Amino acid sequence: MRIITISILSLLLAITGMAQKIDRTKPPKGGPAPILHIADPVIYKLSNGITLLVVENHKLPRVSATYYIDQGPRLEGDKAGVLEIMGKMLEEGTIKMDKATFDEAVDQLGANVNLFSTGGYSQALTKYFDKAFALMGDALLHPAFPEESFDKIKQQQITSLKSGEKSAKAISGRVVNALSYGSKHPYGEFETEQTLNNITLQDIKNAYSKYISPSRGYLTFVGDITAAQAKALAEKTFGSWKGNKVSLAIPNDVSNPAKTEIDIIDVPNAVQSEITVTNLVKVPLSSPDYFAVLLANEILGGNADARLFMNLREKHGFTYGAYSGIGTGRFQSNFKAAASVRNEKTDSAVSEILKEINNIRIEKVTDEELKNVKALYAGNFALGLEDPARTATFASNILINNLPKDFYRTYLQRINAVTAGDIQRVAQKYFNHANTRIIVVGKAAAVKPGLSKLGYEVKLYDKFANPVTENSSTNVTLPAAKDIINKYIQATGGADELKKINSVSGTGEMSMGGVKLELVKKEMNPNYTLTILTMNGQTIVKQLYDGKTGTRSQMGHEAPMSDEELADHKNIKGIFEHLYYNDGGYKMEVKGIEKINGKETYKVLITSAAGTSSTEYFDKENGYLVRLEKSAKMQGQDVQQTIDFSNYKKVGNVLFPFSTNITTNSSMGSQEMSVELKDIKLNEGVTIEDFK
Secondary structure, eight states, X not given: OGGGOOOOGXXXXXXXXXXXXXXXXXXOOOOOOOOOOXXXXXXXXXXXXXXXXXXXXXXXXXXXXXXXXXXXXXXXXXXXXXXXXXXXXXXXXXXXXXXXXXXXXXXXXXXXXXXXXXXXXXXXXXXXXXXXXXXXXXXXXXBOOOHHHHHHHHHHHHHHHHHTTTOHHHXXXXXXXXXXXOTTXXXXXXXXXXXXXXXXXXXXXXXXXXXOSSTTEEEEEEESOOHHHHHHHHHHHHTTOOOOOOOOOOOOOOOOXXXXXXXXXXXXXXXXXXXXXXXXXXXXXXXXXXXXXXXXXXXXXXSTTSXXXXXXIIITOXXXXXXXXXXXXXXXXXXXXXXXXXXXXXXXXXXXXXXXXXXXXXXXXXXXXXXXXXXXXXHHHHHHTTSHHHHHHHHHHHHHHTOOTTTTTTHHHHHHTOOHHHHHHXXXXXXXXXXXXXXXXXXXXXXXXXXXXXXSEEEEEOTTSOBOOXXXXXXXXXXXXXXXXXXXXXXXXOHHHHHTOOEEEEEEXXXXXXXXXXXXXXXXXXXXXXXXXXXXXXXXXXXXXXXXXXXXXXXTEEEEOOHHHXXXXXXXXXXXXXXXXXXXXXXXXXXXXXXXXXXXXXXXEEEOTTSOXXXXXXXXTTOOEEEEEEEEEETTEEEEEXXXXXXXXXXXXXXXXXXXXXXXXXXXXXXXXXXXXXXXXXXXXXXXXXXX
């Protein structure tokens, strides 16, 4: 049923890269770190609790204001996502102005006004700033919360989640924290389609009433404004604001694993693994370890000259980049060393990451490394001081984190005072080796055998961080592969009906990255195919196979099919390939039972006589083919395609899937496209002339 298995991978491959390196042949000259002269902002306290900070800078006729509510991380439970949606709803108009009117008012000022779940931001030229600030205040104090906007935003969130459901990178983005903290922790929970569907408009209004408040609020003005003007403006806009008293949410600390373990999340379509070696830490800015931790992380993996990058990319070529990071602040955070690595090198990359972590723990860094990283920090810190807003951030950090007033004035002195011994000490304290968590999101079948040889306990989890029992279907009697295929053939119309069909033509729409293309697809037995994609009447892609040779045209540029593509076409025996699976030319093996979209499916590995293979998933209940996974080579890259089939409809006496979602993964990243068929015709509208 190749009517919807469209091969246009060449449109999906793109890559961008950027890296900067320190010129180690010209080390910066050493010298005593200066005490910086950073002016203190003017600080007021409004009667309703808002702390006002003003940083005057009259070099440019521009002012910005940021309002931030220091509320801490909140656990949202079965309505995870409510705060994010609430923040977005603040930008959907006010009681006096609908969204279009509000946006137009901002545009007329040439201003920027943004709202979010912890406050808002406004920026404009000095002469327009009062009006821009008033608009921000109106949005914060008098949101309209229109129901149609709520429905739109919630659906956008759900669509965004679905677009990443097969992406190893997107899955890693949520499961790393979920496994580290636990999914019932504010840092470990994540949005799902279910939690988003649980949210009502009333939940949004309740969250607003509870958390948007002058309580624990910090209002910072930066730019061409005097302290007196800022105070008057703040009083006018927010002075009479009364709100719920907000308390600081302090999350519970979580323990690291007692012994190092490997957690694998299976993404069968992944061609590379997302590796994260991580452990939880607590490094408040007031900690005596703070400055040494910053430098230790920078040496290990903070930039493209750091040890992880030089090892995994420059020395071994495992990845495009390998980095580390460590969180600091009032609450528990994490240390992470991460890289995206080809499947076959996953175990080797894990070993090298652990080796570099261990090396910085057991050996002192060199004088050269320490000198270079101090120079790097000094340069970046000095560049940051050119932004007046940075001074305001310093001031609020000092207040929120209860730091000494000279914390930033003596910043470079404290950086300069860090020794190689300090680096080793904090590495041993914060970069775990014997009790860390190695999280690998990728194709389990490809990476698990190698990872199992590293000597650590291996655990399996699904993409929602739930434990998975390996070989859960071992005790279940599985049907023979030929019976699964026969059930599918029977479910879609039966062999006799399928054999009556000599040609199939279909039209539809393909969507990719927000772009919609019109699709025409024609097939004729045994293996003639024609695919045309157009936009506004112009042909974008045309792919044709005439039984012997194949070509692909893109925007008028024609090229022959690759040898691999030609081999695939030549091996096809008919439009409905499953009719030939049981004729002895194919090898079939039932690999178990897997759930797809909540339904159990039979997983069947299909290998053709030519040696090409695919994995197909058939609904256990109705027999339909719901997913197909296959690997290919495209422009020298390993590419993995996952094709999901749904919305089966009857055409004549045969069922076809009218909806198809195609996810393509390679080392370049992930791309997704969908095909919605409008109509299918059988044994009409197709002649041999179409394939010439």
